[in-house]
Amino acid sequence: MARAPVLDRNLHIARIDTYIDPLTPRARAIVTHGHADHARPGHGSVLATPDTIAIMQARYGPDCAGSFQPLPYGKPLDIDGVRISLHPAGHILGSAQVLIEQDGQRVVVTGDYKRGPDATAQPFELVQCDLLVTEATFALPVFQHPDPASEIARLLRSLAEYPARAHIVGAYALGKAQRVIGLLRAAGYDLPIYLHGSMLRLCALYEERGIPLGPLRHATEADRSELAGAVVIAPPSALKDRWSRRFPDPVLAMASGWMSVKQRARQRGVELPLVISDHVDWPELLQTIADTGAQTIWVTHGREDALVYQCRKDGLTAEPLDIQGYGEEDEDA
């Protein structure tokens, strides 16, 4: 029995003419989460979780789309015989997987996701499906992310060892920065944390939306003496820029899944690599594929080769989608 495909390779849902995470302006878009390589301004109408809409409006302005339709997690929306629902992806605040049900077929587009605990994001929910469209940012068996609490313990150990040095942690401004703060708070660190200017607004937004982050300060306004031995969080691009010169003899740290590769940390001049990732690692990725029961796997972006190879080896149908433009924030994942 031939059925009309629910979704094409451009993540276009034909029956309702809607794109998921389109990179160019479209009349109708579903946005999985607020990172710039998934959430773009200029669409006609945007369907997303309330948190994602708030993030988009904070980043691009309240009128960055013609209209917004908030859809809470788990609440189905029926349009022309297609049922759409959003389910937590665990990636950042408000991140969602999109479940599309049509003619008895179930398709899940994961967006970016992780399965480990994160106090600053709604926990991942497993959704059974026939076709799984998954990311593959860390799809190589060398990526086996450690427990983030042990990585934060390394940061705290370095702070104790070098009490006179500022510790500048490179972290992407949306999601990673708040997660690092959350992990520090969970480890009992209750001193003020100093922020690069570009993070202030997003941290305030997290707090408004019910994620407490503890005392935060604007790093540029702080006294030099305050910053000795302090934790400073900045976007990775600021680590090696003029901005970091203001700090006394800083330790450069970076929170990213890529930091497991020492040569990579070394190239970027990172002295204290913290392997903290907001994406699934290789074992979690394979586990998720198995758990969803999907027989067909499409791979959006990342290390597609390895994942497609492994899926086919496991007897699944798997194909790379080769979508240009996703993962541009890879360096900071």
Add this chain to the structure above:
Amino acid sequence: MKAFARLLETLVLTPSRNRKIEALAHYFATTPDPDRGYALAVLTGELSFDQVKASRLKDVVLAEVDPHLFALSYDYVGDLGETIALIWPHSGEGRDLPTLGALVDLLNTTARSELPTLIAQLLTSAQTNERWALVKLATGALRIGVSARLAKTALAQMSGVELQDIEEIWHGIASPYEPLFAWLEGKAEKPAIHHAARFHPLMLSNPIDEARDFAELDPADFAAEWKWDGIRIQLILGPHGVSLFSRTGDDIAPAFPDLADAAFGHGVLDGELLVGHDFEPASFNALQQRLNRKTASARLMAESPAFVRVYDMLFDGNTDIRALPWTERRQRLESFFATTVQTRLDISPLLDFSTWDDLAALRREGATLHGHEGVMLKQRAAPYVPGRPRGNWFKWKRDPNLVDAVLMYAQRGHGRRSSFYSDFTFGVWRDDEIVPIGKAYFGFTDAELAELDKWVRSHTLQSFGPVREVQKSLVFEVAFDSAQPSTRHKSGVALRFPRINRIRWDKPAAEAARLEEVEALIAAT
């Protein structure tokens, strides 16, 4: 093993030399024997496990991991040891790794056929970070940015003993160095080493201050020689063979078998290692070709035979003559050459002069006609004193060549300079384009560096990672010692020892030098 793994991680990730030394000193001071001795041996390249080859380790991993996925991972990570450490799919929570000393014993005593099982067990017992250290250790391919000299510097810092005293006995002692550590900690005498096995720290020169020194120095008190453009070498000749120590005390004889096999006699000599046929020195580039490898191919040895131009003698046979004045040492050196016929050693001739003006004329002529780097002055009455004693030996380098070149690319520096664009590639005109001729990262003050950094940021055309291409509009007056032909640079020339002499904020790029002007200097040097 845990402490050693942490040390290696710190060393690979810390850009600051001082902090590396601190980390090493801390490790050596807090780790018991024999572990710290084995660690020292590993860091200085004295200890390696010839049974554990990288390919064997790979076989161990491929028994556990899909080969295609391993290949994709290796492509991505780029370092075999690190790939193995990250990809190993098992971890034995709570199991402990053996100490470094026990591990060394295990690797040395396990039968070849049992090694794969042993390695698999060790990888499983280790945490990711320890696995990485384990693989580095087992294969001996450390690549962590630590030289043997840095490790010895840390020993000096930890103990307060002079670095040159450690270098002096280094080649007479062996892993795991218990007598060395006992001495460094003041618990035993300095290990006694026969002179034949030991490197004798070198006597070094100071640059002459033309404005001041010549007025005070009497030319009759000094001998002069050409300054040779090779590398400083200490030759130890004896009944047990020949050692060739570089100025930092590394024995480089294995890279120069042509020289080591041909030289003979009994004593310790000081001279310049050069390459060339019939004692005619070839360019430094040709020597560099041979320095870059651990062993030499027959072809390379035929193309660039090595020889030593000898200028001093420290031991005559077994007799230490370092306390004798230069004049007497020179006599002994001359009689050494008068009584033996050497095919790979010759003596550095003395220059004939009676006034400083004579010598200045010779120096100029030598630079223009033969490309000599300058002259060396040696006080006739001076003993051979390790280090850089003032007033005994002077180097008087030729005047530098100058060229006006255009800044093309700027790269971020390292350590303290990592937020500044401080490494500059510059070029000269060839027809209508500018082609690169060299790179320099010093010669300017901190204030000038801040200005240059600002200029680079506001004149960037495009960025490639840490490198920025800039508008071709800023001119540097670049000073350099000589120009040599090069196949590496697009321009076909390379400058030796280039530095930024002046920043010519005022000069338009169109008035910078042309490639022909630089090429003309090759013939002269």
